[in-house]
Amino acid sequence: MSRKFLALSICVLLVCGLILSQASLAKKTTITYWELYGPKAPTSYGKIIEEFNRTHPEIYVNDQFLPSHTEILQKFLATAIAKVGYPELILSDICFVPLYADTGIPIDMMPFIEGPNGVDLNDWFAVLRDFGHIKGKQYSLAQTTNNIALFYNKELFKEAGLNPEEAPKNWDELTLYAQKLNKPEQGQWGVVEYEWVHKPYFESLSWRFQTLVWQSKGRVWNPDYSKVVFNSKEGVEGLQWWLDLVYKYKVLPLNPPEHVFESEKAAILIDGTWAAGSYIEILGDKLGTGMLPGNKVFATNIGGEHLMICDSSPEKEEASWIFAKWMTSKKPILQMCIDSGRLPPRKSTVAEFVEENPLWEPFMELMKYGEHRAPIPQYGKASEIIHGYVERVLYRKMDPQEALDEAVTDINEMLAKAAARSE
């Protein structure tokens, strides 16, 4: 066989291979999916998507990883303005859903939900279902959820003479426990807040403050989310409790050292449940979990990630729905959640989830008392304002009532301008 003939044959084979591969891709409906898990935990996420691609030969999910929810949102904004380049499916942090919805690009998923290939929305926790329901349309479907809970070190409890199987249930108990556990001579703190004033992201402190108001049976927003109302005695009560923990009892550091709970220099930690996986890995059997201590009632702030389908062709929207339904079905949800501390959004998955790891039980119990943030596009700005004023109170630059009054004035002014703009 001459060399020229061999070279020509190889070229022809390569070209045929290329054409065939393109042809096979052309038969599939390709959808682009922006998400933030990628190579990070939960490591099963990529495998879940691979399994979908393998079991659904007519659809190809082009999974694109971005490092954070904020980056996904910013990239989406740029494409939304140009009205080109946005993906078919997005994974969004719960509090960004109204912002995405406001662009007009995410579609109403209700026709799919109620259609022949739909899902039972009542299986989702009501607080998650309701958040994605904006102005009569269901813009998002929760894929995972989380909340704020209590973690504690059983060894340190034992050393302080406390029952290691019993977490504090209310503010008074937490204050008492923290005083017994606080050992400044050993550099050990009674209680530490991780999503708090020292975090650069304003939402950390704001979402924590809101739980204090709810726990005292107060309201943060009015029923139609047109005004904030947290400058009530319930709001002041929460801030005063924090001030007492920091300055009166000296059991809560304003700026906790890094990894103070993991290094067993703090006995109780208030943190998001998403971090639970890493605490179990580090503390093992010493880790205890509990419900976020309430005041007059239990309450927690709900977070998590939601899927949204963007406006595209009917074929791609259908394919996106099939993928979204699959990603929120029982097996993928449990795969994602069991090792990571992310919580399943569907009630039918709770029993199996808790059976796999009983430490997660208080987190799921808390879902009954979950409250969500305001599902409005202006929530971010309101949160930043809350953060600014609460921060000043914690640094003792402002009195709690004065700070909350000014915060409410600023936020309501901002909301009124936004309402006037949209008329």
Next chain:
Amino acid sequence: MFKISNRARENIWGYLFILPSGVALSIFYLFSIGFSFYVSLYDWMIKRGSFIGIGNYMIALTSPDFWNAVKNTVLFTFLTVGMQLILGLITALLLNRSLRGKTLFRAVFFLPCIIPSVILGIIWRWMYSPQYGLVNFFLQLLRLNPLGWLRDPTWALPALIFMSVWQWIGYHMIIYLAGLQGIPEQLYEAAKIDGATGWSCFRHITWPLLRPATMFLVIVSIINTFQIFDQVYVMTGGGPMGNTSVLVYYLWKEAFHFFKLGYASAVAWLVFLMIFAFTLFQLKFAKVAWW
């Protein structure tokens, strides 16, 4: 028919060669600048809203958060640039003599300039860690109290200033070294013959003849430092208590956290006007007075 001269013919070729760059510059630079101004005149949040003229500018000029960012930016800029000039000059003077290993020293001082700010920000965030950081470790070695640094409202901005000064001393040193090496040695010899001391030589020879280098450094450093963003984004997020919220970080947050694109564009134009005014003032002032 038009007769094209040889010179004109040469010019045409020149213009043709720079045409691709010109087109790219126009699209990605001039158009962006113009569009930014256009956006600043609208109540623009994701979608274009109503025309409000100078409304966004008035909102900025009456916003306490904006003026807080101005205050922090001005403080940061003038303290950082001042210290960079002084320390850069001292370093250049020290390394402009016959010294064993001076090339190595010059390289070591210049190294931070070529490391991306984001990487340095991450490193320094750990160095400033109140619990585990190197800075507090050395403070405690000197029997001083550790500080909260990036978590302390009082020390967060000084921490950023110190980091920026450390990062750019090398750059100032290099420019001053070039300036120093351009000063004729005969001037110093003549001055010594007349009995001039070291300080007199510096005051009457070195410093005046370093004027071009100093002016260049002042103008360029103020323009760059005024636009600080990376270090704030990585290290402090504008806190605590807004004490490190600087103008560019403030407008980025307004644009990309809250989607107030019109307002953020207006702030960007105000930043440009401030830098422009500072630069004009410096150029005018330099002509009037030079120590």
